[in-house]
Amino acid sequence: MIHEVSINWLEGVAFRSEADGHSITIDAPFEAGGQNKGIRPKMLILASLGGCTGVDVVLILQKMKVKFTGIRIVVEGKLTEHHPKVYETIVVKYFFSGEDLDLAKLQKAIDLSQDKYCGVTAMLRNSVKISNQIIIE
Amino acid sequence: MIHEVSINWLEGVAFRSEADGHSITIDAPFEAGGQNKGIRPKMLILASLGGCTGVDVVLILQKMKVKFTGIRIVVEGKLTEHHPKVYETIVVKYFFSGEDLDLAKLQKAIDLSQDKYCGVTAMLRNSVKISNQIIIE
Numbered sequence: 001m002i003h004e005v006s007i008n009w010l011e012g013v014a015f016r017s018e019a020d021g022h023s024i025t026i027d028a029p030f031e032a033g034g035q036n037k038g039i040r041p042k043m044l045i046l047a048s049l050g051g052c053t054g055v056d057v058v059l060i061l062q063k064m065k066v067k068f069t070g071i072r073i074v075v076e077g078k079l080t081e082h083h084p085k086v087y088e089t090i091v092v093k094y095f096f097s098g099e100d101l102d103l104a105k106l107q108k109a110i111d112l113s114q115d116k117y118c119g120v121t122a123m124l125r126n127s128v129k130i131s132n133q134i135i136i137e
Numbered sequence: 138m139i140h141e142v143s144i145n146w147l148e149g150v151a152f153r154s155e156a157d158g159h160s161i162t163i164d165a166p167f168e169a170g171g172q173n174k175g176i177r178p179k180m181l182i183l184a185s186l187g188g189c190t191g192v193d194v195v196l197i198l199q200k201m202k203v204k205f206t207g208i209r210i211v212v213e214g215k216l217t218e219h220h221p222k223v224y225e226t227i228v229v230k231y232f233f234s235g236e237d238l239d240l241a242k243l244q245k246a247i248d249l250s251q252d253k254y255c256g257v258t259a260m261l262r263n264s265v266k267i268s269n270q271i272i273i274e
Binding site for chain 1: 138139140141142143144145146149150152154156157159161162163165166170171173175176177178179180181182183184185186187188189191192195196207208209210211212213214215216217218220221222223224253254255256257258259260261263264265
């Protein structure tokens with residue numbers, strides 16, 4: 001299966017990304033020479049990782065019959081200082097809300113995502129140290 | 138420097154990503170159990186790669202005094218069939234428009250991005266075979 005994304009230059013260093021009819025504006029912040037019209041490109045890696053593992057965790061918890069009312073995932077990437085600037089570490093913080101949540105089941109869902117299902121983690125972990133935290137709110 | 142992205146569950150397998158005030162809706166397509174309300178998470182990797190190298194190429198060509206009227210970057214990722222599903226190859230196609238474009242300079246800008254500046258390429262290339270093509274339109 002082929003996934004295709006088209007990125008079209010707008011002006012300055014801003015681009016419009018199109019994928020399956022879904023549009024995203026990409027730009028650099030002012031301090032990096034852009035006009036902050038959209039997300040900076042590298043941060044899409046963090047959104048990708050959070051979304052990928054988020055979808056997994058929702059599906060796994062549903063199979064486990066775990067009832068939750070909210071999931072928020074905060075993905076923090078620590079950049080290196082020299083070119084090419086990469087995330088040397090990424091911390092994925094999973095915040096769950098709901099009544100009587102079973103920590104062991106939440107941990108199992110995260111482990112299954114990070115170790116088995118999440119392709120984004122699999123593509124990054126040869127280059128980036130990725131760690132996880134669970135917080136029940 | 139820390140980059141932070143927050144991903145909040147909406148419903149089904151849809152999430153809203155927030156980063157520096159820029160919002161992206163993430164979802165799975167219908168055939169993968171979603172409602173296609175937003176981009177699928179893994180494709181954000183392709184958008185990230187295209188945006189990252191696109192910003193580099195614009196800045197490098199400006200420094201080289203190369204005048205272009207358009208840049209479109211098509212990023213194609215070929216998925217593996219088994220979990221975790223990853224892109225085993227990614228092809229980055231750079232389409233340039235403008236008068237009397239110097240192919241050698243365009244190639245040099247792309248090489249500088251892919252070999253030296255683009256952190257997204259640097260994070261992926263230990264796992265994914267990435268190749269490039271130039272097309273002058």
